Amino acid sequence: MKKALTERQQAVLDFIRRQVQQKGYPPSIREIGLEFGIRSTNGVRTILEALERKGEISRAPRLSRSIELVKQPAAPVRPTVTRIPIVGRVAAGMPLLAEHNVDGTLSMDRDLVSGESTFALRIKGDSMVGAGIFDGDLVFARPQGDYRRGDIVVAVIGDEATVKYYHPENGNIRLEPANRFFGPLVVDRATPGFYLAGKVVGVFRKV
Amino acid sequence: MKKALTERQQAVLDFIRRQVQQKGYPPSIREIGLEFGIRSTNGVRTILEALERKGEISRAPRLSRSIELVKQPAAPVRPTVTRIPIVGRVAAGMPLLAEHNVDGTLSMDRDLVSGESTFALRIKGDSMVGAGIFDGDLVFARPQGDYRRGDIVVAVIGDEATVKYYHPENGNIRLEPANRFFGPLVVDRATPGFYLAGKVVGVFRKV
DNA sequence: TTGCATTTTGCCCCTTTGTGCAGTATAATA
DNA sequence: TATTATACTGCACAAAGGGGCAAAATGCAA
Numbered sequence: 001m002k003k004a005l006t007e008r009q010q011a012v013l014d015f016i017r018r019q020v021q022q023k024g025y026p027p028s029i030r031e032i033g034l035e036f037g038i039r040s041t042n043g044v045r046t047i048l049e050a051l052e053r054k055g056e057i058s059r060a061p062r063l064s065r066s067i068e069l070v071k072q073p074a075a076p077v078r079p080t081v082t083r084i085p086i087v088g089r090v091a092a093g094m095p096l097l098a099e100h101n102v103d104g105t106l107s108m109d110r111d112l113v114s115g116e117s118t119f120a121l122r123i124k125g126d127s128m129v130g131a132g133i134f135d136g137d138l139v140f141a142r143p144q145g146d147y148r149r150g151d152i153v154v155a156v157i158g159d160e161a162t163v164k165y166y167h168p169e170n171g172n173i174r175l176e177p178a179n180r181f182f183g184p185l186v187v188d189r190a191t192p193g194f195y196l197a198g199k200v201v202g203v204f205r206k207v
Numbered sequence: 208m209k210k211a212l213t214e215r216q217q218a219v220l221d222f223i224r225r226q227v228q229q230k231g232y233p234p235s236i237r238e239i240g241l242e243f244g245i246r247s248t249n250g251v252r253t254i255l256e257a258l259e260r261k262g263e264i265s266r267a268p269r270l271s272r273s274i275e276l277v278k279q280p281a282a283p284v285r286p287t288v289t290r291i292p293i294v295g296r297v298a299a300g301m302p303l304l305a306e307h308n309v310d311g312t313l314s315m316d317r318d319l320v321s322g323e324s325t326f327a328l329r330i331k332g333d334s335m336v337g338a339g340i341f342d343g344d345l346v347f348a349r350p351q352g353d354y355r356r357g358d359i360v361v362a363v364i365g366d367e368a369t370v371k372y373y374h375p376e377n378g379n380i381r382l383e384p385a386n387r388f389f390g391p392l393v394v395d396r397a398t399p400g401f402y403l404a405g406k407v408v409g410v411f412r413k414v
Numbered sequence: 415t416t417g418c419a420t421t422t423t424g425c426c427c428c429t430t431t432g433t434g435c436a437g438t439a440t441a442a443t444a
Numbered sequence: 445t446a447t448t449a450t451a452c453t454g455c456a457c458a459a460a461g462g463g464g465c466a467a468a469a470t471g472c473a474a
Contacts, residue, residue: 039424041462042424046420063430065232068230134339152414206408247454251452272431
């Protein structure tokens with residue numbers, strides 16, 4: 001599908017690109033002619049028509065300077081990175097990711113934390129050291145449709161966010177720490193102000 | 208120096224920006240008029256003159272569509288991200304970061320792994336679980352001038368890279384695991400093919 | 415050689431577009 | 445109150461710019 005351009009056509013295309021880049025608007029037919037020493041507007045027009053045929057540009061008839069570059073020079077490579085909000089405090093009753101709660105954002109490689117609504121949370125305390133999650137670590141979590149027994153989850157109770165193992169048991173939820181010095185926390189599923197904010201999908205620690 | 212724009216001026220400026228973005232060329236005076244329901248070209252002209260006076264645009268007299276946006280809309284924010292090479296295999300005798308050894312790159316936020324020559328390494332084995340570094344984790348390490356007792360380091364011995372605690376002891380180096388089921392590894396500093404590749408500065412784990 | 419695409423000249427026409435001039439209205443400011 | 449910046453209407457004009465037609469030179473492939 002990609003028809004080869006003649007030298008002339010390529011040169012003209014390059015010139016148009018440069019002009020758009022530099023000035024912010026495309027050259028007129030006569031300006032192109034001037035640049036290349038083409039005395040007739042029709043000389044330029046045949047070239048532009050060829051470029052249009054070959055899909056390099058598109059033009060609006062009778063409109064001055066209406067050359068559009070179809071193939072952009074450097075397609076801004078789609079970022080391999082997502083911005084992830086860091087949840088700071090947790091205001092009771094407000095959605096976790098309300099602007100009020102967000103402490104900043106972080107860029108993370110999509111290969112490490114895939115998914116859209118991932119957020120980050122800084123760990124306070126040692127209750128999960130057994131799972132390799134230490135005080136001060138940054139955990140990445142993502143809201144889930146269903147949580148499974150044994151998942152490490154971010155649970156919000158009032159204005160407190162806590163990271164624990166998830167163990168549902170008839171109506172209640174047991175939040176189990178990974179540290180034998182801590183005891184489990186059992187919460188009624190219907191406790192006002194309680195909800196599961198996400199499943200932990202990653203941990204980062206500065207050493 | 209930054210003169211405030213009126214609502215009207217701001218709207219026109221936004222429209223011009225949008226047009227340039229979408230079509231690749233600025234609108235003509237009459238097109239602007241059409242967009243805003245201004246029947247007279249002079250209505251638009253006064254606005255453009257104001258914008259030019261306030262330094263938002265610049266125009267070439269008598270040239271059609273010659274509006275240049277002086278202040279570019281979104282200065283491409285300097286990236287908050289570094290590319291970090293992931294060291295795969297370790298070829299004995301070759302520099303760790305030789306292309307041959309590199310398995311790909313990863314984008315990481317500078318806030319998490321500062322510094323230039325940081326590299327990443329995937330952990331094999333459980334010898335450092337006590338330090339919260341598990342099999343399959345990604346560790347980030349940075350070459351250091353001096354290593355200190357107790358640092359977690361990446362040591363290369365021949366074609367083997369290993370992550371351990373660093374304990375220098377009279378001429379030798381003791382590489383201490385963080386797992387009581389493993390024993391320490393004592394290496395003569397001068398062993399051929401042995402060197403310290405870096406100090407671990409971060410750990411990432413997919414959960 | 416013939417045929418075809420490309421590139422170019424030259425001329426003319428007409429639309430698009432920027433500009434000039436004369437005025438009106440409004441709000442903010444001195 | 446007078447002044448100034450802003451935001452228009454309406455009209456006319458000339459330059460800029462796009463398009464059409466006829467014709468020719470060049471290079472390449474069949």
